[in-house]
Amino acid sequence: TVGVDFPVCVVLPAGGSGERTGLQTPKQFCLLLGRPLISYTIRSFERVSWIHSIVVVVAKENMDLMTDIVGRFQHTKVRLVAGGSTRHRSICNGVMALAEEDEEQERENKVVIIHDAVRPFVEEEFLYHITVAAREHGASGAIRPLVSTVIATTSEGFLDHSLERAKYRASEMPQAFKFNIVHKAYQRCTEADFAFGTECLHLVLQYCATNAKLIEGPPTLWKVTYKRDLAAAESVVKDKLSRSACVITGACSRARMLADSLHEAFCSLEMELDIIPDVIGDNGGYLHKAWNFIQFFMNVSDLAQLETTFAAIEAARQTLLHPVVVIVVHLSNADRRAVEPAAFAELASTAKLRNILLYGVHVQQSKDAERWARSVAKVAELTSALIRERSEALVGQLLQA
Amino acid sequence: TVGVDFPVCVVLPAGGSGERTGLQTPKQFCLLLGRPLISYTIRSFERVSWIHSIVVVVAKENMDLMTDIVGRFQHTKVRLVAGGSTRHRSICNGVMALAEEDEEQERENKVVIIHDAVRPFVEEEFLYHITVAAREHGASGAIRPLVSTVIATTSEGFLDHSLERAKYRASEMPQAFKFNIVHKAYQRCTEADFAFGTECLHLVLQYCATNAKLIEGPPTLWKVTYKRDLAAAESVVKDKLSRSACVITGACSRARMLADSLHEAFCSLEMELDIIPDVIGDNGGYLHKAWNFIQFFMNVSDLAQLETTFAAIEAARQTLLHPVVVIVVHLSNADRRAVEPAAFAELASTAKLRNILLYGVHVQQSKDAERWARSVAKVAELTSALIRERSEALVGQLLQA
Numbered sequence: 033t034v035g036v037d038f039p040v041c042v043v044l045p046a047g048g049s050g051e052r053t054g055l056q057t058p059k060q061f062c063l064l065l066g067r068p069l070i071s072y073t074i075r076s077f078e079r080v081s082w083i084h085s086i087v088v089v090v091a092k093e094n095m096d097l098m099t100d101i102v103g104r105f106q107h108t109k110v111r112l113v114a115g116g117s118t119r120h121r122s123i124c125n126g127v128m129a130l131a132e133e134d135e136e137q138e139r140e141n142k143v144v145i146i147h148d149a150v151r152p153f154v155e156e157e158f159l160y161h162i163t164v165a166a167r168e169h170g171a172s173g174a175i176r177p178l179v180s181t182v183i184a185t186t187s188e189g190f191l192d193h194s195l196e197r198a199k200y201r202a203s204e205m206p207q208a209f210k211f212n213i214v215h216k217a218y219q220r221c222t223e224a225d226f227a228f229g230t231e232c233l234h235l236v237l238q239y240c241a242t243n244a245k246l247i248e249g250p251p252t253l254w255k256v257t258y259k260r261d262l263a264a265a266e267s268v269v270k271d272k273l274s275r276s277a278c279v280i281t282g283a284c285s286r287a288r289m290l291a292d293s294l295h296e297a298f299c300s301l302e303m304e305l306d307i308i309p310d311v312i313g314d315n316g317g318y319l320h321k322a323w324n325f326i327q328f329f330m331n332v333s334d335l336a337q338l339e340t341t342f343a344a345i346e347a348a349r350q351t352l353l354h355p356v357v358v359i360v361v362h363l364s365n366a367d368r369r370a371v372e373p374a375a376f377a378e379l380a381s382t383a384k385l386r387n388i389l390l391y392g393v394h395v396q397q398s399k400d401a402e403r404w405a406r407s408v409a410k411v412a413e414l415t416s417a418l419i420r421e422r423s424e425a426l427v428g429q430l431l432q433a
Numbered sequence: 434t435v436g437v438d439f440p441v442c443v444v445l446p447a448g449g450s451g452e453r454t455g456l457q458t459p460k461q462f463c464l465l466l467g468r469p470l471i472s473y474t475i476r477s478f479e480r481v482s483w484i485h486s487i488v489v490v491v492a493k494e495n496m497d498l499m500t501d502i503v504g505r506f507q508h509t510k511v512r513l514v515a516g517g518s519t520r521h522r523s524i525c526n527g528v529m530a531l532a533e534e535d536e537e538q539e540r541e542n543k544v545v546i547i548h549d550a551v552r553p554f555v556e557e558e559f560l561y562h563i564t565v566a567a568r569e570h571g572a573s574g575a576i577r578p579l580v581s582t583v584i585a586t587t588s589e590g591f592l593d594h595s596l597e598r599a600k601y602r603a604s605e606m607p608q609a610f611k612f613n614i615v616h617k618a619y620q621r622c623t624e625a626d627f628a629f630g631t632e633c634l635h636l637v638l639q640y641c642a643t644n645a646k647l648i649e650g651p652p653t654l655w656k657v658t659y660k661r662d663l664a665a666a667e668s669v670v671k672d673k674l675s676r677s678a679c680v681i682t683g684a685c686s687r688a689r690m691l692a693d694s695l696h697e698a699f700c701s702l703e704m705e706l707d708i709i710p711d712v713i714g715d716n717g718g719y720l721h722k723a724w725n726f727i728q729f730f731m732n733v734s735d736l737a738q739l740e741t742t743f744a745a746i747e748a749a750r751q752t753l754l755h756p757v758v759v760i761v762v763h764l765s766n767a768d769r770r771a772v773e774p775a776a777f778a779e780l781a782s783t784a785k786l787r788n789i790l791l792y793g794v795h796v797q798q799s800k801d802a803e804r805w806a807r808s809v810a811k812v813a814e815l816t817s818a819l820i821r822e823r824s825e826a827l828v829g830q831l832l833q834a
């Protein structure tokens with residue numbers, strides 16, 4: 033993804049009412065792990081270095097909510113514009129807002145990507161493809177194979193004929209346009225287009241004689257439509273967040289050995305494990321890429337060191353986008369003092385306010401090899417499940433390996 | 434759903450390879466809470482009293498697996514038939530197998546429903562509608578509104594034109610046919626139809642001049658296609674299983690009071706709570722409808738009574754279809770003996786073999802009203818989360834309310 037030497041911006045209509053989810057909240061504002069869906073979509077564009085500006089078009093009644101979201105999740109490339117009464121009017125408002133920004137010279141080169149707020153998982157590589165195609169052909173759009181046969185019905189509700197599936201495609205988002213082309217199309221289009229149209233590709237064909245280049249997109253472009261899609265989207269996010277974890281062993285050699293054993297167990301779960309002694313110096317780098325930490329300790333008094341870990345995680349700004357999981361594994365001897373449940377729960381509820389999900393796992397040291405192997409397997413099972421589930425209800429619990 | 438006074442049977446092609454899920458296992462065999470997807474689909478038909486026979490058409494290489502599934506989950510209306518090389522050949526094999534069953538007289542009246550193995554959530558009411566429509570019109574099928582604009586592409590991959598969305602529908606499953614019509618269509622159709630056709634409705638139109646009646650189906654008819662759809666389907670199943678729970682209080686009045694407080698807390702989570710003193714006599718009825726039990730006890734020695742609950746749940750055959758959650762809530766005084774973690778974990782791992790997920794919650798009695806209210810809220814939070822999540826990793830853990 034190199035060589036985007038022209039200006040690229042985004043229009044993101046976010047005006048939908050979300051009636052199909054069966055939920056009260058419009059779906060672009062539904063929370064996934066505590067963050068609204070639209071913030072994930074914005075982030076998908078914001079992290080692309082060659083995209084400089086994102087116009088989010090939002091219904092007037094949601095303007096305050098959207099302003100809060102932009103502030104809270106520190107989106108930096110976003111500008112908010114008030115939406116219209118239909119999808120096309122909203123997109124048009126976004127395009128017109130972009131028109132005011134630039135000199136005519138600049139507009140000549142500009143490409144605008146139009147996307148849906150409820151397709152959060154669009155990737156840089158695909159954005160690159162449609163952007164370059166739009167620059168070359170004037171317009172481009174994502175397509176997908178049809179999943180169902182499309183049929184025409186008679187006025188009485190009977191089958192008239194079915195379409196040959198191979199000849200047709202589903203038109204999806206994102207789409208991209210040379211700015212001047214989409215701008216012209218919206219200047220020329222009629223009230224009927226604004227009221228009933230759904231397809232920008234159709235407008236540029238009709239009013240600018242531009243046949244869009246169609247590019248097959250990945251299935252991850254799917255649109256979050258129903259309540260079950262929110263569960264699917266949450267599972268996609270959880271998958272991404274639970275691919276790896278960082279183990280902080282401390283100086284103890286027993287902890288280091290346990291970490292090595294865990295490494296093997298996590299491999300078989302297809303999870304990566306990075307093992308570091310602490311989070312200072314060069315090891316600080318791990319804080320910027322890990323969403324999960326497993327910290328070992330031997331003595332209850334060492335729990336005080338957790339504040340160092342929390343502060344380092346916060347400083348790395350990981351907690352801004354996702355809850356970060358911290359699991360403390362207490363490697364205890366029979367004669368050592370146990371962690372006091374109420375104190376641990378209190379510590380966890382404070383961490384929770386910092387978007388850190390703290391859990392505890394207690395494992396009894398054992399010289400019996402078989403018993404120890406079972407304990408290690410249980411530590412792996414518990415920690416990987418806690419990382420995968422990210423349960424809020426279980427925060428502050430002390431589990432037994 | 435009354436008045437089905439003619440024979441109705443089902444053909445369920447289950448031959449797909451599931452390549453689109455990105456998983457090794459064909460998606461009809463993927464597990465949802467320990468049970469293969471296809472078993473859920475079979476169950477959706479088996480529980481309909483007026484459906485008497487279900488022909489599952491399965492690829493030869495999966496015949497043994499499917500036989501195991503039918504035995505293990507005790508499906509009673511199922512007959513297995515070997516599939517063909519394409520979807521149409523498989524459906525045809527199923528239809529031909531049904532032709533052998535009956536006298537010509539019987540066939541005259543018979544309606545056959547064709548469905549997909551990977552659409553597990555079809556409901557009796559909709560099956561009734563398409564069955565009655567097929568009986569009246571010869572054929573019927575589920576349709577859904579198009580979710581994307583459908584476009585025709587040029588041979589060079591550019592937009593040719595887009596279809597007017599309102600005129601077309603997506604053809605979905607189930608479909609239903611008078612037996613003689615679909616039988617005749619398969620006898621007349623060509624090798625090309627077998628190889629490339631996808632749509633039974635099209636075959637009966639072409640070979641029997643039967644225009645199917647089209648009926649808009651609910652969104653729950655959606656097809657499990659991608660890995661994310663498995664997460665969505667699991668969330669649908671978990672939703673259904675976590676709508677209610679049954680609290681077994683025992684004779685203690687304190688437990689009864691806690692149950693009443695829980696009732697309120699669960700109401701606000703939109704969960705129903707049935708409260709019963711025990712599982713004997715008339716109360717045994719709850720065992721046949723509950724998937725979740727919360728059992729209170731005061732003394733560690735009372736844990737032995739759990740076996741009564743487990744045996745009653747097993748006798749009600751609830752564990753055959755879904756893992757049943759049992760949460761023991763220990764209402765303790767400071768001076769009472771605590772539950773021993775290793776013994777509880779052992780008890781839970783035995784229960785797990787019976788498809789019972791056992792968890793523990795410890796709550797300290799308190800005369801401080803504010804503190805007690807906090808504890809009750811925490812018990813509600815923990816038990817509802819355990820019921821909702823159904824985590825295997827957390828089985829046998831003792832949590833702190």
Ligand SMILES: [Mg+2]
Pocket residue numbers: 203204230231232582
């Ligand atoms: Mg569109």
Ligand SMILES: [Mg+2]
Pocket residue numbers: 181604605631632633
């Ligand atoms: Mg079909």
